[in-house]
Every structure is written in C-alpha cells, then in structure tokens.
Amino acid sequence: xxxxxxxxxxxxxxxxxxxxxxxxxxxxxxxxxxxxxxxxxxxxxxxxxxxxxxxxxxxxxxxxxxxxxxxxxxxxxxxxxxxxxxxxxxxxxxxxxxxxxxxxxxxxxxxxxxxxxxxxxxxxxxxxxxxxxxxxxxxxxxxxxxxxxxxxxxxxxxxxxxxxxxxxxxxxxxxxxxxxxxxxxxxxxxxxxxxxxxxxxxxxxxxxxxxxxxxxxxxxxxxxxxxxxxxxxxxxxxxxxxxxxxxxxxxxxxxxxxxxxxxxxxxxxxxxxxxxxxxxxxxxxxxxxxxxxxxxxxxxxxxxxxxxxxxxxxxxxxxxxxxxxxxxxxxxx
Ligand code: PBG
Numbered sequence: 001x002x003x004x005x006x007x008x009x010x011x012x013x014x015x016x017x018x019x020x021x022x023x024x025x026x027x028x029x030x031x032x033x034x035x036x037x038x039x040x041x042x043x044x045x046x047x048x049x050x051x052x053x054x055x056x057x058x059x060x061x062x063x064x065x066x067x068x069x070x071x072x073x074x075x076x077x078x079x080x081x082x083x084x085x086x087x088x089x090x091x092x093x094x095x096x097x098x099x100x101x102x103x104x105x106x107x108x109x110x111x112x113x114x115x116x117x118x119x120x121x122x123x124x125x126x127x128x129x130x131x132x133x134x135x136x137x138x139x140x141x142x143x144x145x146x147x148x149x150x151x152x153x154x155x156x157x158x159x160x161x162x163x164x165x166x167x168x169x170x171x172x173x174x175x176x177x178x179x180x181x182x183x184x185x186x187x188x189x190x191x192x193x194x195x196x197x198x199x200x201x202x203x204x205x206x207x208x209x210x211x212x213x214x215x216x217x218x219x220x221x222x223x224x225x226x227x228x229x230x231x232x233x234x235x236x237x238x239x240x241x242x243x244x245x246x247x248x249x250x251x252x253x254x255x256x257x258x259x260x261x262x263x264x265x266x267x268x269x270x271x272x273x274x275x276x277x278x279x280x281x282x283x284x285x286x287x288x289x290x291x292x293x294x295x296x297x298x299x300x301x302x303x304x305x306x307x308x309x310x311x312x313x314x315x316x317x318x319x320x321x322x323x324x325x326x327x328x329x330x331x332x333x
Pocket of ligand 1: 126127128129130138173174208209210211212213226281282283284
C-alpha cells in the first residue's frame with residue numbers, strides 16, 4: 001500500500017494522536033481480548049493435586065478435578081478453549097506408545113470430566129506420541145529412525161480415542177507427513193465429521209520447548225533431537241508448503257509454533273492463505289518472561305501483554321498460551 005502524505009512536518013505530527021490515553025485507545029490497530037486465548041494446561045494423575053513445574057513458575061500440573069476447576073474459571077473469564085497436555089511417568093511409557101490408545105488415559109479422563117461439568121468450553125487435544133514413548137519422540141522409532149507411515153496409523157487411532165472422549169479440536173503436533181488427511185478420513189469414517197482439526201502446520205525444531213518436556217515428563221527421556229520431522233528454524237518458504245499441504249488435507253485451522261521468534265512466519269501464513277491462523281506461545285517463551293520478571297529485570301505483566309499483542313498484530317487469530325488465565329484477568333479488569 002503506497003500512501004503518500006500531502007505534507008510533511010510541521011503540518012503532520014505523528015505524536016499528536018499519542019498525547020492522551022483516550023486518543024491512543026481510539027487509534028489502536030490491534031486489541032486483545034480473552035476470546036483470543038487457548039489456555040494450555042498440563043495434566044497429572046491423582047485428586048486435588050496441583051504440582052508446580054519448576055521451569056515454568058506459575059504453571060502447575062493439575063489432576064483431573066483441578067482441571068475441571070480451571071475449565072470453570074476459563075468460562076467465567078471468557079476464555080473459549082483449553083489445550084490439554086498429559087504428564088506421563090516412566091511406567092506408562094513404552095516403545096509402542098500404547099498408552100496413547102487407552103480410552104481411559106489421563107487425557108480422556110480429563111476430557112470426559114470437563115465436558116461433563118463445563119460443556120460450553122472448547123477442548124483441544126494434542127496428537128503425538130511423545131508423552132507415551134520411552135524415547136520421548138513424537139513417532140515410533142526403528143533403528144534410530146522415526147517411522148512416518150506407521151506413526152500416522154497410530155495417530156489416527158489416537159485422534160479417534162481423543163475425539164470419542166469429547167475433545168472438540170484434534171491438534172496433531174507430531175509433524176509426520178500425511179497425518180492431517182489420514183486423521184480427517186479416520187474421523188469422518190467414524191461419524192466424527194464435526195470434530196475440528198487444528199494442524200501444528202509450521203512447527204519448528206526449537207530450543208523453546210525445553211520446559212514443556214520437563215512439564216510432561218519427557219526431559220531426560222528424549223534421545224537425540226526432533227530435527228528429522230520438525231522444521232529447520234532457517235526456513236520460511238517451507239512453512240508455506242507445510243501449511244498448504246495441511247489445508248489441502250482438510251485442516252480447519254493452522255498453527256505456527258513457537259510464536260515470538262516466528263512472527264514473520266505467522267504474517268506470511270496469514271497473508272498467503274487467509275486461514276484461521278493460531279500461534280503457540282510455548283513453554284520457553286513463558287519461562288523466559290517469568291524468570292526475568294522474578295529477577296526484577298523486566299516488568300513481567302507488561303511484557304506478557306506486549307508479546308500477546310505482537311502475536312495478534314503479526315496476524316494470528318488466537319494464541320495458545322500458558323498466560324491465558326493471567327492475561328484474561330488483566331483484560332477483564
Ligand atoms: C509434542 C509437543 C511439544 C509441544 C507441544 N506438543 C514439544 C515438542 O515438540 O517437543 C511444545 C509445547 C511447549 O513448549 O509449550 N508433540
């Protein structure tokens with residue numbers, strides 16, 4: 001857009017509309033609301049349990065009954081949906097990740113309990129095998145290689161188990177090729193055509209996931225890294241190809257992950273495809289803000305709001321974030 005100004009300074013003074021709070025509000029181009037957030041929540045076993053995650057100050061692993069309370073709070077704060085992730089101990093991890101297909105696993109228990117208590121809250125399920133494998137990878141492994149097609153077969157089954165438990169949005173975060181189409185066909189053939197798919201379409205092999213692996217019990221478990229399936233942070237065109245394929249395969253919405261270091265990708269994806277586009281402000285982004293704030297080096301609340309706004313300004317319709325509750329409270333005040 002080539003706009004030209006008829007006159008320069010001093011007729012034009014860009015500071016003029018910035019002078020008063022009322023005026024700054026009128027000219028603000030981007031606004032945040034609790035409706036922009038999907039609240040990321042980590043589950044654990046037990047009852048009445050809230051267990052702090054050391055590397056994510058303020059985030060606790062919640063037992064199912066506590067997750068139900070969080071869902072009630074989300075509803076009253078105006079947060080539309082929760083994204084659930086399970087902490088899994090060594091006992092429930094195996095090479096074949098069979099706990100992923102257990103219709104009574106932690107994720108499914110939580111979905112049933114939350115849908116029972118707060119049916120109007122949207123529930124998003126991560127689809128990937130990393131909480132359940134004994135090597136911490138998102139797929140099945142043979143001779144050190146992550147098997148694509150065998151993994152996709154399992155992801156379809158995992159998605160069906162989650163959808164039947166009540167999840168509204170299936171969110172594959174595994175980055176296997178072809179999984180969106182396979183999951184769509186699987187859901188449709190089981191009469192689950194109204195279950196949405198939000199694809200982690202452009203998901204980068206990122207150091208920002210460190211604290212999450214601690215949160216779900218994968219750190220110390222993960223062997224090697226995820227560079228054979230997650231994207232190279234150097235690439236941007238490739239993100240568009242990933243997104244294009246996932247849309248062609250039936251994704252209802254797409255995600256870029258992480259968020260803050262990938263605002264350019266969010267912008268390109270939104271402008272290229274005009275799809276509902278989401279970004280995941282991941283565990284490391286959360287941890288960095290909280291750690292610096294705890295040291296008194298930054299104003300944590302201010303930077304929380306600034307980063308969320310930046311992600312929206314870049315083009316995201318919404319943000320998956322561990323800050324959802326905190327930010328919504330501020331916005332509601
Ligand atoms: C795994 C998964 C990851 C996250 C969501 N799903 C981590 C990974 O790929 O290793 C990251 C979330 C976060 O860091 O907050 N399928």
